[in-house]
Amino acid sequence: MTASWKTFQLSERAANLPASATLALAAKAGALRAEGKPVVNMTVGEPDFATPQNIVDAAFRAVAEGATRYTPTAGTPALRQAVADLCSKCHGINLEPENVVVTPGGKFALFSACQALLNPGDEVLIPAPYWVSYPRAVELAGGVARAIPTSIGQHYLLTAKELEANLTHKVKLLILNSPSNPTGAGYGRKGLEKLAEVLAAHPQVRVLWDDIYRRLVYDHFEYVSPATVSDLAERCLFLDGVSKTYAMTGWRIGWAIGPKEVIAAMTRIQGHATSNAAAVSQAAALEALTGPQDSVDHMLLEFTRRRSLIMKLFGGIRGVRFVPPDGAFYLFCDVSAILDEQGGTDEELADRILHEALVAAVPGTPFGAPGHLRFSFATSDENIEEAARRLKKMLGTASH
Ligand code: PMP
Ligand code: GLU
Secondary structure (H helix, E strand, O other), rough: OOOOOOOOOHHHHHHHOOOOOOHHOOOOHHHHOOOOOEEOOOOOOOOOOOOHHHHHHHHHHHHHHOOOOOOOOOOOOHHHHHHHHHHHHOOOOOOOHHHHEOOOOHHHHHHHHHHHHOOOOOEEOOOOOOOHHHHHHHHOOOOOEEEEEEOHHHHOOOHHHHHHHHHHOOEEEEEOOOOOOOOOOOHHHHHHHHHHHHHOOOOOEEEEEEEEOOOEEEEOOOOOOHHHHHHHHHEEEEEEEEEOOOOOOOOOOEEEOOOOOHHHHHHHHHHHHOOOOOOHHEEEEEEEEHHOOOOHHHHHHHHHHHHHHHHHHHHOOOEEEOOOOEEEOEEEEOOOOHHHHHHHOOOHHHHHHHHHHEEEEEHHHHHOOOEEEEOOOOOOOHHHHHHHHHHHHOOOOOOO
16 A cells, blocks of 8 residues: 655755756656666766775775764864865965864755855855755855856856946855866966956955865866965865765765854754764765875876867867866866757757757756757766767767
């Protein structure tokens, strides 16, 4: 007998909340594969490598040694110290463990930062294209997410002029992600300095700086820490994690770095929401940060090769334009020429590509950028080659 329930009235908050498009489309591609359809899945941003063996071994050891209980809410002292040490070095600032809260994934750091900082009606500026979860985390905290559209011509980076035009006294937070999901674009020093100059006249604005792709940058691009830019440094709350850099998406470890009172508030929220990140995962993350780093170099080399491959092959598909990514593992394609010719939306095109070419991508609309498709190249060369073959067959070959 199937269970039966009375109707439950959902909160407006939940009823109006769309699913995460990245996760939903990955699930859809997975379901089609389970039905036996040979779908090439380029949806989710998740390294296809196994977690490095030294990290897995450390987790086994930790469990054997008793890492099976609650940890302190903000994380184990060893991991907080390791994060503080690592981030002190990379940002050139002096961090203490009290500046760090370890969270169950970077996503929860985003969520609790919004809970800690936003009052109902507070505005948050988010340059679009943006990662799908930013506006939702803002709205779940009662904030108002205001997207600032950017274009391919400016490499999808926010300009000082656009920032200036969108700042009001209600704006409390600006979210920046460099290199970016979904575009791969990263801010250079000049760009950040110009944004900082604008912010100088708006002392109430803080910056949530998403560093999750900080280590995944390509040769031509130099990562610039906002902590080295005056008028930006003192305003940043950083979020990061081990998911992307160490192929540890399933372990769910992230963190936030910021002033002690904000970290303490996020810790209080976490104390009621999740208690702490999983003890075994924290032990694994400690090994990731303090153990050998050669696997990171190896993965980055692989991503570098795949980046060249996808740019070469996807550059040959008719109607597809993109900016070479500075970092992360996404090719964000402007497909407006295809839509102009064939009609329909990016979401419909993604659906057609999924069913006709058996290639799964995420449409631009949930990233706040209609007219685009995002392809993750955190997948094998064979998959990239096969996807390009199928897309050329369906959409045609570029004439240049
Ligand atoms: N920020 C961005 C831009 C991301 O793409 C992701 C990917 N999920 C995250 C944060 C959070 O990742 P996680 O929760 O796995 O740490
Ligand atoms: N951030 C990754 C992506 O954009 C993983 C899925 C998610 O958390 O959104 O595909």
